[in-house]
Amino acid sequence: MRKVGFYPRLAIRSLRLNGKFYLPYLLSGIVSAAMLYDILFLNMNRGIYQMKGVNAVQGLLGFGAMVVAIFSFALLCYTNGFLMKRRQKELGLYNILGMEKRHMARLLFWETVCSALICVAGGLVLGVLLSKLFLLLLCAVVGMEVPFGFEVPAAAVVYTVAAFGGIFLLNYLLNIVRLNKVKPIELLKGTESGEREPRTKWLLAVFGLLTMGAGYGISLTVSDPVTAMVLFFLAVILVIVGTYCLFTAGSIALLKALRKNKTYYYRTRHFTAVSGMLHRMKRNAAGLATICILSTMVLITVSTTLCLYMGVNEILDRMYCRDVQTYVNHGAPEDLPKVKALYERKAAELGVKMEDFAALCFYAPATEYANNRADIEPYLERADGADVVGDPADGPLRVYVGCNLAPNADASLFAASVAVGTSQLELSSSWSFTDDCRAGRADFWASLGGFFFIGLFLGSLFLMAAVLIIYYKQISEGYEDARSFVIMQQVGMTQAEVKSSIRSQISLVFFLPLVAAACHTAGAFPMTKKIMLLFGLTNTGLFLLCSLGTFLLFALVYYGIYRLTAREYYRIVRR
Amino acid sequence: MSLLEVKNLRKVYTTRLGGTGVEALKNVSFAVEAGEFVTIMGESGSGKTTLLNILAALDRPSGGRVLLNGEDMAGVRERDVTAFRRDNLGFVFQDFNLLDAFTVRDNIFLPLVLAGKGYEEMNARLLPLAQALGIRELLDKFPYELSGGQKQRTAVGRALITRPAILLADEPTGALDSKASDSLLRVFESLNAQGQTILMVTHSVAAASHSKRTLFLRDGMIYHQLYRGNRTIGEMFAEISHTLTVMTSGENGHA
Numbered sequence: 065m066r067k068v069g070f071y072p073r074l075a076i077r078s079l080r081l082n083g084k085f086y087l088p089y090l091l092s093g094i095v096s097a098a099m100l101y102d103i104l105f106l107n108m109n110r111g112i113y114q115m116k117g118v119n120a121v122q123g124l125l126g127f128g129a130m131v132v133a134i135f136s137f138a139l140l141c142y143t144n145g146f147l148m149k150r151r152q153k154e155l156g157l158y159n160i161l162g163m164e165k166r167h168m169a170r171l172l173f174w175e176t177v178c179s180a181l182i183c184v185a186g187g188l189v190l191g192v193l194l195s196k197l198f199l200l201l202l203c204a205v206v207g208m209e210v211p212f213g214f215e216v217p218a219a220a221v222v223y224t225v226a227a228f229g230g231i232f233l234l235n236y237l238l239n240i241v242r243l244n245k246v247k248p249i250e251l252l253k254g255t256e257s258g259e260r261e262p263r264t265k266w267l268l269a270v271f272g273l274l275t276m277g278a279g280y281g282i283s284l285t286v287s288d289p290v291t292a293m294v295l296f297f298l299a300v301i302l303v304i305v306g307t308y309c310l311f312t313a314g315s316i317a318l319l320k321a322l323r324k325n326k327t328y329y330y331r332t333r334h335f336t337a338v339s340g341m342l343h344r345m346k347r348n349a350a351g352l353a354t355i356c357i358l359s360t361m362v363l364i365t366v367s368t369t370l371c372l373y374m375g376v377n378e379i380l381d382r383m384y385c386r387d388v389q390t391y392v393n394h395g396a397p398e399d400l401p402k403v404k405a406l407y408e409r410k411a412a413e414l415g416v417k418m419e420d421f422a423a424l425c426f427y428a429p430a431t432e433y434a435n436n437r438a439d440i441e442p443y444l445e446r447a448d449g450a451d452v453v454g455d456p457a458d459g460p461l462r463v464y465v466g467c468n469l470a471p472n473a474d475a476s477l478f479a480a481s482v483a484v485g486t487s488q489l490e491l492s493s494s495w496s497f498t499d500d501c502r503a504g505r506a507d508f509w510a511s512l513g514g515f516f517f518i519g520l521f522l523g524s525l526f527l528m529a530a531v532l533i534i535y536y537k538q539i540s541e542g543y544e545d546a547r548s549f550v551i552m553q554q555v556g557m558t559q560a561e562v563k564s565s566i567r568s569q570i571s572l573v574f575f576l577p578l579v580a581a582a583c584h585t586a587g588a589f590p591m592t593k594k595i596m597l598l599f600g601l602t603n604t605g606l607f608l609l610c611s612l613g614t615f616l617l618f619a620l621v622y623y624g625i626y627r628l629t630a631r632e633y634y635r636i637v638r639r
Numbered sequence: 640m641s642l643l644e645v646k647n648l649r650k651v652y653t654t655r656l657g658g659t660g661v662e663a664l665k666n667v668s669f670a671v672e673a674g675e676f677v678t679i680m681g682e683s684g685s686g687k688t689t690l691l692n693i694l695a696a697l698d699r700p701s702g703g704r705v706l707l708n709g710e711d712m713a714g715v716r717e718r719d720v721t722a723f724r725r726d727n728l729g730f731v732f733q734d735f736n737l738l739d740a741f742t743v744r745d746n747i748f749l750p751l752v753l754a755g756k757g758y759e760e761m762n763a764r765l766l767p768l769a770q771a772l773g774i775r776e777l778l779d780k781f782p783y784e785l786s787g788g789q790k791q792r793t794a795v796g797r798a799l800i801t802r803p804a805i806l807l808a809d810e811p812t813g814a815l816d817s818k819a820s821d822s823l824l825r826v827f828e829s830l831n832a833q834g835q836t837i838l839m840v841t842h843s844v845a846a847a848s849h850s851k852r853t854l855f856l857r858d859g860m861i862y863h864q865l866y867r868g869n870r871t872i873g874e875m876f877a878e879i880s881h882t883l884t885v886m887t888s889g890e891n892g893h894a
Binding site: 326327330331332335339340342343344548550551552553554555556557558559560561 | 732
């Protein structure tokens with residue numbers, strides 16, 4: 065009779081045996097579960113609910129949680145597919161030893177249960193441990209006070225468990241489908257079957273070139289910020305499609321062209337590298353393209369959000385002219401004294417002292433969205449005490465009244481009473497606004513901080529995914545290449561030649577996505593720069609600096625990963 | 640002077656923790672003249688592979704010497720060994736050891752590319768060789784598109800393109816069916832007739848009966864040798880089978 069718990073124990077054993085492959089999978093599962101929990105925690109934390117300027121941040125966090133969940137799903141599906149491919153031989157052996165497919169399904173079920181338990185439990189523990197740290201980070205970045213206490217929102221736990229349960233269930237179903245499709249002899253052969261050489265797909269290469277060109281073209285030619293915002297996602301999709309096509313078809317076309325050039329191809333260094341790349345491009349092109357796109361995502365997300373955050377003071381400085389300000393659009397000159405009087409009356413009623421009081425009427429083009437400091441300051445300078453500036457031919461008349469308040473004065477109360485007051489005045493236009501700019505600043509600061517936080521958060525998630533894909537790629541290639549390198553040594557390749565050939569191959573495969581990502585980021589620069597204008601950031605130098613800094617940091621991390629995985633690769637190949 | 644001389648060769652394998660060693664080769668001496676076709680026969684564990692690995696400079700002997708063209712292989716420096724092997728020895732393996740990523744042409748070119756030869760020269764060498772091996776039509780195919788016999792002939796092409804002094808073949812028919820084996824052995828015979836020296840290691844009687852001389856290896860020693868002389872392949876087959884029967888039934892050697 066079969067012992068109780070045979071399959072669970074077998075499942076645990078096989079997880080342990082395949083540790084080299086499963087460990088990174090489980091680790092990334094744990095980390096993504098922790099990240100999902102933490103972002104949900106921040107979204108649901110009651111402590112921050114009660115704070116000012118938090119609404120914008122919370123919306124962002126909700127959006128971030130969705131991205132994390134979808135991304136975790138894609139990541140774990142990809143990794144799981146890779147793992148199953150590697151384990152075909154083992155499963156084939158089980159099959160030959162008399163395990164039926166339904167038994168294997170049971171084994172896979174227990175394996176999935178084990179990995180799900182490890183990932184969810186580990187992820188929750190890690191998430192809870194890190195939650196306070198993330199909260200501190202968020203509060204620091206957003207400029208909020210840190211709420212006291214420590215909480216574990218039940219809803220965050222439930223959502224995390226549900227999301228990851230779903231992901232693992234789906235992975236299990238995919239594995240069953242995979243299992244049912246293969247025959248035992250194929251299971252045994254697994255990854256070793258000869259790979260047909262990829263055909264050159266010119267059409268796809270040209271299509272990739274066109275889409276990529278279109279994406280870059282949009283970025284380089286778009287002239288105004290609003291259009292840039294609208295077309296940004298179109299450009300992103302075009303470039304993603306182009307990247308996949310060019311990596312898959314373009315690389316093969318290029319390598320084949322290199323192979324045709326006999327004097328180039330038949331050199332020790334190029335010979336193995338070109339043919340090896342050609343051989344593996346079919347399967348690995350998609351992986352390389354994914355790494356490239358993830359890298360680009362990290363670079364753009366982090367550099368833009370970092371730049372906005374760094375430039376927040378500059379933006380705020382340009383945004384608001386005074387602490388409290390009122391405009392009347394399409395107004396009349398006789399409105400000015402009424403609003404002026406209202407300000408003085410309210411200031412006296414509330415006992416606040418107005419500083420830098422400014423009041424004037426000016427004619428400005430209707431298209432000009434004239435309530436930023438940058439817009440109003442020139443008129444104030446031109447007025448030099450006069451009440452009306454400009455020519456009616458310039459556009460409709462606007463009335464502007466504003467003042468600064470002492471730091472301890474209650475700006476929101478003052479702004480609110482002014483706003484109530486204006487609605488009771490009989491103005492020539494009903495189109496009037498009163499801004500509490502201090503609250504506006506705090507709100508804006510919080511949302512840019514939130515952007516930055518989400519940028520960092522998602523950036524590190526994307527980075528983790530890129531690392532994982534790179535790691536698995538290197539490992540699987542190591543196992544595939546080991547045999548080739550033994551043969552080459554037998555045929556007369558020296559150890560040193562083997563090493564340099566490996567190095568040139570790895571570095572090519574590694575740095576191709578990085579270079580492409582740098583190109584994409586540079587290509588997107590004109591467009592992202594325009595979008596930054598929408599946020600009021602005009603400092604191109606700062607943006608350039610942030611982009612370069614982000615890229616350097618990223619390249620450093622990337623190089624570290626390269627060194628680590630290259631070492632692992634050597635170890636496998638050297639056997 | 641013989642092309643290849645093996646004198647009092649010994650090889651002892653010791654386990655990593657020390658302890659007693661296993662003596663794979665005890666005292667092996669023989670010589671191969673230029674233009675010979677020699678087979679070394681023996682059961683598994685007789686030391687065949689060890690011997691071949693030492694001849695191929697893949698392994699170093701514990702004692703004794705191997706001279707190729709009068710040059711002691713022990714004198715070749717470690718970092719020159721690969722180049723030495725590439726320039727003097729050609730290899731054919733049981734499981735072909737072709738690279739999947741290369742076409743037949745590029746597989747054959749591989750050693751020359753590693754030696755830094757130009758394309759024109761490689762091509763000039765390839766065509767007559769491919770003609771002789773009957774793989775001229777297959778040059779642009781990939782290994783996975785070939786039959787076992789075609790793969791092995793490709794491997795022979797790769798071994799011979801460097802014009803090695805000696806062709807070392809390790810169980811070349813081991814993974815082939817009888818028809819492909821026969822055709823490969825005929826290729827060997829005709830190469831040998833053109834002056835190529837061949838040293839083959841096998842335990843297949845059929846393969847051995849094609850060679851001009853057969854050495855029998857047992858328990859790390861040369862036990863016996865047979866010259867084919869004017870005998871037909873059939874007669875040689877019977878002779879070798881008889882020798883093997885005697886050898887495995889445990890009589891003392893009389894070589």
